[in-house]
Amino acid sequence: MWKKIAMMSSALLVVVACSNSSGSSPESFPEQAIEIIAPATPGGGWDMTARSIQRAMNADGSVDQDITVVNKPGGGGEVGWQYLNQQDGHFAAVNSSLLVTGNLLDQSDLTHEDFTPLAMLSTEWLAVATHRDAGFSDGTELMDQLREDPQSLTIGVSPSLGSGNHLAFVQAAVESGVDPTELQFLVYSSGGDIMNALLGGHIDVTSNSMSDLSEQYEVGEIDILAVTSPERLESFPDIPTWEEQGIDMVFPHWRGIMGPADMPEHEVEAWDEWLSNMVETDEWQTVLDNYDLEDFYMSSGETGQFFEEQQDFFAEIIEQAGLSP
Amino acid sequence: MDLSFVLDGLWTALQPINLLWLIIGAILGTIVGILPGLGPATGVAVLIPLTFGMEPVSALILMAAIYYGALFGGSRSSILINTPGDGSSIAATFDGYPMTKNGQAGQAMSIAAMASLIGGVMAIFGFIFLAIPLANFALNFGPAEYLFLFFFALSAVVALSIGNMVKGFITMFLGLGISTIGIDLQSGVHRHTFDIPHFTEGISFVVIIIGIYAIGEVLYNMFANKQPKDVDGSKIGQKWFTKEQWRRSIAPILRSGPIGFFLGVLPGSGGTISSLLAYSTEKQISKNKKQFGKGAVEGLVAPESANSSAAVGSLIPMLTMAIPGSATTAVMLGALVMIGITPGPLLFENSPDLVWTLINSMFIGNIILVIINIAMVGVLVKILKTPPKVLYPIVLILSFIGAYTLGYSTIDFYILIIAGVIGLFMRLLDYPIVPLILALIVGGEMEQNLRRALVIYDQPVDMLFASPITIVLALLTLLSFSYPLIIKLVKRASKNKDHTVDL
Amino acid sequence: MNAVRLSLPIFFIVVSLVLAILTLQLPHAQLGNPYGPMYFPLVVSIGLFLFSVIDLIKTRHYFGKENEDLKALLKKETLFTLGVILALCLLYTLIFERVGFLLSTVIFLAAIMFFLNGKKKWMLNIIVTLVVSGSSWYVFSYLLEISLP
Structure with missing residues (x-):
């Protein structure tokens, strides 16, 4: 019964998503409030990251729309990320290496290829x-x-x-x-x-x-x-x-942000500008200091490439760990 | 302990801006405590954005006030309409709601507030003198110790359903069964999740509590034999408790405070276990045993004193070791780090002013809370005058919203409805609900600790003899299971001896 | 009445069997003891099964005894009221995320208020519906900044 309900509701959501995914024009983006999805309940690491981004973007002021945080917890990020893919470029979600490992561990059908990389933020x-x-x-x-x-x-x-x-x-x-x-x-x-x-x-x-x-x-x-x-x-x-x-390894535990699949070029460019400004703010630096994080900023293009490297990297370790399905 | 820090802390706590935040926190805490589903964790979490702009010390005062304020507020809905909004206020329904039915709603609420105050104040003294040694003692609790602690808590609660133990065991096993839904921590295997991502983190026990109590209560009151009975306004009773009630309450309050405080310090045990254990302890040693469940004031004040002091206790591992022991302190820890306070062993050395301000503000906050809560008695009893046919639809809506705020998904609504229906039948057929809830709360951690213990100890029997703590807890478990038996034997013996003593 | 009394013990037996079957179908753990994830749920299902069977057997002691609440439950009007309320709850669940919090709450509250209080008290029904929906939306969405649909 649950499967049926889940299928029914996801089918309905797809319909809803199709109806409002009409692309924006370069001049008018953003037309509505920007929403940052925290795929977790309030108070956790992802929520804190999302709220820190919100705070630093507000302080920076490049976006002339409201910026809000939406909590969509569940399934180790999967619920929030699926939700992201039903939205348009006004939405972005926080991610971490779980995005890559979830699929490799057979816990999720989503991979980084299902989304548009926007930036790498901290590690x-x-x-x-x-x-x-x-x-x-x-x-x-x-x-x-x-x-x-x-x-x-x-x-x-x-x-x-x-x-x-x-x-x-x-x-x-x-x-x-x-x-x-x-x-x-x-x-x-x-x-x-x-x-x-x-x-x-x-x-x-x-x-x-x-x-x-x-x-x-x-x-x-x-x-x-x-x-x-x-x-x-x-x-x-x-x-x-x-x-x-003498052990040859470097292992970052990164956090980044991504948009829904197939975002138009001009929207990605807009996010690139917002986020590159955002990481320069004092507010963002304070967040990094308080949480013992390091700056790990990469632009959207670099992030896409980084995802590819991480995919190969994790595939190998998970194999060695004896966890590959 | 340097007296100048104490006075400086008092001075800072009395600054108008800090007093203002304290009062705001106390009121907000009371409100989230009353509303179903909204517990202190959500209350603190939603205020995080607000704390960005605040002085760190004010933020800490505000968050702590919400936390212990929610425990003051939590008992209100339990007492008035038999619908606890969270695990720690379940025990307040046992005797609080019967008191309302006996026309003592006002007295129940005011004495519950006094119990919370005294429990809280006892715990603050505990905080001052015992914070560091207790935090260190709590470290002795490893997998084996937690396993036996949970055994003991479950046994104490099952033993509460005296004369009905089979049904108690059934609901306990049901709760343990539900707790296995979700991802298995030790292996990463998804258990019984039916491929629904929402279930990987398990089923929220708060949703089940709201379903069984709030939805179940509404459905129960729709029965044909309950229809026309609007509550008689004159039966609300006095606002202030009587001297007799106070005399009966004082010892239970003083006994339960330390129980709650100690269990609060242990990471992961928290308010629910402490209030339930305080209730069962009180029931077992009380002279008025027979009145328990029928509106005994002892049965209301004991859990209230315990959960209030557990809240203060659970601040200890969070502040001294940066180890959050409950959902609320986990959220608080995250928020504190964000605004630049780093809890941990250095906090007491580096910022004693901050710690002492918090302690002083907790004193003031508890007093403010008791005033707020007793002042609100007059308003809250009006709820009883609301016609049930207006009240219950509102309870339904609040339950749904409360469930939504816990998981942000309507899948929880289905669970809410199913739990409501099953809860209704359990109630009609005399199945005790508390073992189900407690098993649901501790089940996950109980299994994971068992599995960890199986890795650490070569022979399962080594777990039992892991430390003096496990042995004591095992003996207590045995005692609470055999207690009903002993009572039976004593009864039989005394009946045989003297037929005039009719128990 | 006896059917109601038997319902829960039988339900719990079914639950215990379902739990056992689901548990036996679980995949093995890749690291550590392959059966690790199964032990606990299996013990729980066995415990639930045994106690439910004892309970089922003990139920016969209650057969034929009167019970006010059970009698009330089996009355037609009770069953009708419960059915309508549960149906409305289900409807609310289905429309909540689709039409948004405010509209679905207004519909749900209005329906349930009119059902319970009748058309005569329409003023009261409408006032309660609007005040409760509006104020809860305000409190949760604005004051507490909880993202409602």
């Missing part, structure tokens, strides 16, 4: 951390032990298998000659839960974003063994990168 870098009493001095030492006995440590990741946090650890393991399918991953729903488990000694290792780890690192409760950035981070110059430790 955070991921790191491997242990409790301060665990006694590992660097990432190589950790991987050495896992090569000896992959079952000797429990590794906490969030929010799912196949997430950036999980796959970053898998890549480091593969590059170090550890079989990632032998590892014991425990999945938690949030970075906070992981920190609780790590501090309480219920897990041994975590792979997590720097913003979730930095507080406890600063007070010395946890050690950070390696970070996935190409160079040491400005704010944490003592943390070595994987590259320095």
Whole structure:
């Protein structure tokens, strides 16, 4: 019955979408309010990104229409992204690497090719951390032990298998000659839960974003063994990168924004202008600072190419992780 | 503890602008608490854009006020029309609504507000003296400890349906079954989602609560034998509770505050468990056992005191470790980071002024809230004078809107309607609803912790002996299951001894 | 009346069987224990099944006993009222996202108010409909900035 209802309502939505997808003319765009879709409930990471974009775009003032945020949660972004494809170029949705991995993990039919890339906005870098009493001095030492006995440590990741946090650890393991399918991953729903488990000694290792780890690192409760950035981070110059430790990997956890499929050229150009101005605002810089994010801006053209690279990159890791369907 | 920080904090909290935000937060919190579906998490989330332009300390005061304000407000609709809007206000229906039926709506609401106040104040003292050690103790809760905590909570609630335990187990298993819908965290397997993306994150327990209670209540009141009965306006009773009620309430309030506070500090357990455990504890030790469920004031104040102090307690892991223990604190954490406050172990060292301002504002806020809530008693009891045929359509609309704000999808409307119909039948045929709801709330985490524990401990029996905590919780579980049996035996024994003692 | 009493235990038995069948059809986990996702739902379905069967057997004790509420439920007017209200709720669900919050709420409230209170109280019905729809739209859409359709 649910399937039927879902089919019926999606059929109806397609009809509605067709009726209002008449393209705009270059002079008049935007004709109505700009809506940024957060494919999540209020309060989460995607919602925060969408609201930050809204705030920074308003501060910039290039758009002379209202800018609103719509929440369309569900299905790890899928509900919101499907909704986006029923709209026109006045709508854009926040995305992340989940857009690429969802399809590779067979959790979603959508791929990046179903949308028009608009921009890449920010990234955070991921790191491997242990409790301060665990006694590992660097990432190589950790991987050495896992090569000896992959079952000797429990590794906490969030929010799912196949997430950036999980796959970053898998890549480091593969590059170090550890079989990632032998590892014991425990999945938690949030970075906070992981920190609780790590501090309480219920897990041994975590792979997590720097913003979730930095507080406890600063007070010395946890050690950070390696970070996935190409160079040491400005704010944490003592943390070595994987590259320095002889592991060839750079793993960004990016967030970007995209429009519905087949947007006309002039609409993409308009968004390019808005977003390139937006990332220059003080408001946007403050957001990046507060969340320990780094600027990762790319224009629409560059983003399209980046998606292609990410597609190949993730296809390989997911295969190695033993998660390809 | 440096006294100058305390005074500085008080001074900052008393700044007119902060007092204004505190009052706004208290009123908004009360309103979102009363409305079905809109809990403190949504209340805080929708205000995030507003906090951008505010001083960080004002934003923190505002968000905290909404949080504990919602718990004051939450019991209002439970008491008046038997429709809790959220998990933590379910327990207030057990004795709060019977009190209304007995013509004590005003008294119930004012004493519930007092209970919230005292619970809140106790928790603030707990916050001052115990924040850091308790946050550290909470870290001892790993997969095995959580598993047994959830066992204990479920056992306590099933044991509440004394004499009807089979049905209690049925609804508990039903709730656990529904909780398996959605993506399985440990494996990534989609379970029973029927390819509907909306279901991958599971079915919201709040939608089920609104469905069973609000929709179910409306349907129940459409029965032919309930039709013409407009509530008699004279039966609303006094606004202020009696000395006798106060005397009976004080001990339960004082007992339940610490229960709520402690459970609030544990990430992931929160208001629902604490209020239900406070209720069942009180019922088991009370002298007026037989009155419970029929309008015993003890049964109303205990959960109210507990959930109010749980809210304050759950701020502790969020502020001291940046570990959010509930949906609301998760939203608060995100918003705080956005405006430039970074909670965590350094917050207490780097910005003691901020922490002390928050603590002082919570004191003032709780007092403001009790005034608001008692002042509102007079207005709220008018709801009872509204003809049911006008009131119930409004309840229906509010339920639908509340469900929509939770998932932004009309799929939840179907769940709402189905839950309403099943809830109606469960009620007619005496199936207890609370085990269903609690199982639904804890089911997901219970299973995931079991699975994590199975990876960590080689032998399942090792989980039981993982720590003193698990052993204590296991004993408590055993006790609450055998409790009804013991009661039966005691009854039988005393009957045999003395036939004049008629229990 | 006995049919109503039997309805829930039988319903729960059906639910437990459906849950068990769905669980057995789940794909295996790719990492870790392949049967990991199945254990818990299976135990739950077995528990639900066993207790529902006990409950079904115990139900016969109640056969023939009078129950005010059940009697009221089986009256024609109750069934009619419940049917209409549920149908209206379903209708509301179907039109909510298509015609938008405000219009669908006005239609739903008006229908249910006229159904419950009759045509004679048309003034009251219309006032309640408009005030409740308008104010809830204002509160949720403007004050709380929740995106309603």
